[in-house]
Amino acid sequence: NAEYMGVRGIYENPAATILIEAHKRLEQLVSTREENELKQFIDTKWAYLTYGAKWYDPVMYHIHAYTNSMNKKVKGVTKVRLHKGSAHCVSVISPNSLFDHTLATFNRSASFNQNASASFIEIFSLAQKTAYNVHNFEADLGKN
Numbered sequence: 001n002a003e004y005m006g007v008r009g010i011y012e013n014p015a016a017t018i019l020i021e022a023h024k025r026l027e028q029l030v031s032t033r034e035e036n037e038l039k040q041f042i043d044t045k046w047a048y049l050t051y052g053a054k055w056y057d058p059v060m061y062h063i064h065a066y067t068n069s070m071n072k073k074v075k076g077v078t079k080v081r082l083h084k085g086s087a088h089c090v091s092v093i094s095p096n097s098l099f100d101h102t103l104a105t106f107n108r109s110a111s112f113n114q115n116a117s118a119s120f121i122e123i124f125s126l127a128q129k130t131a132y133n134v135h136n137f138e139a140d141l142g143k144n
Contacts (some may be wrong), residue, residue, distance in 0.1 A: 018087045022078040025089040030073045030096040042066055 028036050046063050054060065076094030080087050 014087075018080055018082070021087045021089055022080050023074065025078055025092045026074050026076050026094055027070070029076070029092050029094050030098060031070065032098065035070065039067075039070060 027039060031039065042063055046060070046067075049055070049057055049060060049063075073096045074094075075096060076092060078089050078093075079091035081090045
């Protein structure tokens with residue numbers, strides 16, 4: 001009887017879960033914030049299209065091109081700890097890492113000029129200040 005037929009699928013994939021977690025951590029280490037944010041969106045879209053049987057939709061070609069391009073720099077070693085059904089990366093090393101120890105410090109001997117911070121904050125917050133000056137958000141919050 002067709003009305004009682006259901007799809008039975010197996011959704012547990014421990015090996016894939018471990019590999020995906022390790023790969024994602026490597027991607028994060030070798031990519032910029034914007035690349036990582038876009039990749040998260042791309043991954044979600046890829047899963048949505050794949051689950052919806054849209055493998056041959058033209059957008060999949062573009063998604064694969066972006067993913068392949070991004071993965072060219074994803075190299076390295078990860079250490080994954082497995083515990084009670086979960087997988088957590090505890091160490092990630094890559095020759096393409098964007099993390100620079102000399103920049104990640106508040107020491108005066110750091111290669112980053114700390115005096116640039118004030119100007120960066122001023123420029124980075126300019127859009128917020130402009131929006132606040134154009135529209136009084138605090139007044140609107142009081143009306144909610």
